[in-house]
Amino acid sequence: MSEALEPAWLLHRREYGDGGFLADFMGLRSGRFSAVVRGARRKARGGSHVGVLRPFLPLLVAQAGRGELKTLRRIEASQAAIELTGERVFSGLYLNELLVRLLPRFEPLPRLFAEYGETLACLEGNEDVERGLRYFELTLLTELGYGIRFDMDADNDAVEASHHYRYDPERGFLPCVFAPETGHDPEVLQGEQLLNIADWLFGGDGLAAGNSRIIKFVTRRALQQQLGERTLNSRELLMAFRNGAETGDLSDGVK
Numbered sequence: 321m322s323e324a325l326e327p328a329w330l331l332h333r334r335e336y337g338d339g340g341f342l343a344d345f346m347g348l349r350s351g352r353f354s355a356v357v358r359g360a361r362r363k364a365r366g367g368s369h370v371g372v373l374r375p376f377l378p379l380l381v382a383q384a385g386r387g388e389l390k391t392l393r394r395i396e397a398s399q400a401a402i403e404l405t406g407e408r409v410f411s412g413l414y415l416n417e418l419l420v421r422l423l424p425r426f427e428p429l430p431r432l433f434a435e436y437g438e439t440l441a442c443l444e445g446n447e448d449v450e451r452g453l454r455y456f457e458l459t460l461l462t463e464l465g466y467g468i469r470f471d472m473d474a475d476n477d478a479v480e481a482s483h484h485y486r487y488d489p490e491r492g493f494l495p496c497v498f499a500p501e502t503g504h505d506p507e508v509l510q511g512e513q514l515l516n517i518a519d520w521l522f523g524g525d526g527l528a529a530g531n532s533r534i535i536k537f538v539t540r541r542a543l544q545q546q547l548g549e550r551t552l553n554s555r556e557l558l559m560a561f562r563n564g565a566e567t568g569d570l571s572d573g574v575k
Contacts, residue, residue, distance in 0.1 A: 325380040326350060327398060329436060331416045333357075333373055341373060343392070344420050345381060348433050352423040355383050355390040376412055376440055377401040388425060408443045410558040411453060415439060417554045418457075422464060422546055435459040450532055457539040458521070466542060468492075471518035481512040487538050489545035509534060 328347040336342035341357040357373060372379065372395055382394040404412045415436060423429070435456055442452035461467055471479050474492035479485070484498035486507055498508050516528045517535055527535075 325382050325394065325396075327433075328379045328381045329433075330373060330375055330377065330379065331420050343373065345379075346419055346423065346433060346436065347381065347383075347428070348430060349428050350383065351427040351429060352419065352425055353383065353390055354388070354425075355381075355385075355392040357392045357395070372397050374401070375416060376404060378437070402440045402444045404440075404443055407558065407561065408449060410554055410561060411443050411449055412440060413557065414453070414552065414554040415456060417552055418460060418543070421550075422460065422543075429463045432459055432463045450536070454532070454535045454539060457543060458535075461539070461542055464546065466546065468538060468542060469518070470514045470521065470538075479511045479514050479518075481510075481515055483511040485509045485511060485514065487541055489541045506537075 326347050326349045328345045328350075331344040331346055331352070333341045333343040336356060337358070339359050342354065343357055344352065344354050346352050377397055378399040378401075380394075380396050380398045381392060383390040384393050385391050402412075419436070439452045439456040443449060458468060469492070472492070473479055473485065474488065474494050479493065484496050485493040486496045487509065488494050493509070493514065496508060498505075513528065513531050513534055516524075517531055519525075520527050520531075
């Protein structure tokens with residue numbers, strides 16, 4: 321494989337061998353790949369790679385190797401690091417963990433690569449975190465082949481504003497009968513709500529009150545279908561942070 325530099329992001333790293341790292345990257349041209357970074361922890365002339373081998377730093381990398389495990393030949397920062405603080409650190413780790421867990425190897429996804437960078441920029445700034453995360457989740461699902469259409473039901477019929485639906489991650493939005501006398505069911509979604517979300521995703525004016533919760537409910541169901549039974553470490557780290565527990569050094573990304 322060519323050793324030409326390509327834009328990339330570090331998703332995860334762990335110690336490997338004598339002074340090295342085993343790292344997961346998302347490259348613009350290579351997609352997700354794993355590479356050995358030899359001697360990265362050693363104090364050598366010119367310093368080690370530890371300073372650049374960290375999350376949320378735009379990189380240029382060159383890799384080599386014929387098998388699934390590559391060797392990193394070169395790595396350098398292409399821009400200043402994106403600085404995340406407080407709970408936004410865990411949102412960034414959440415993105416990384418999703419990509420490590422769900423992306424196929426060696427499949428370039430330039431749209432997702434761009435969306436990842438935009439989402440990190442959103443997390444660094446003063447923009448709405450929830451909105452940024454939902455856009456990223458929906459883009460990821462679409463790139464994996466599990467895109468969600470909020471304006472179409474499971475039978476590919478247009479969602480009706482006056483109807484009610486339940487979300488099935490394997491099939492989509494299923495029309496259902498809503499019986500008010502049984503009380504509020506949080507899993508019953510109004511067609512009007514789904515259409516408002518669809519309009520918002522296509523650049524509409526904004527979300528009606530409460531509809532951000534619905535997007536989160538739907539994307540979480542869809543992602544859990546792909547993740548299986550394992551819990552996300554980034555969520556556990558966030559809970560520990562909120563509880564005031566010692567979370568340790570997060571510079572290595574999600575363990």
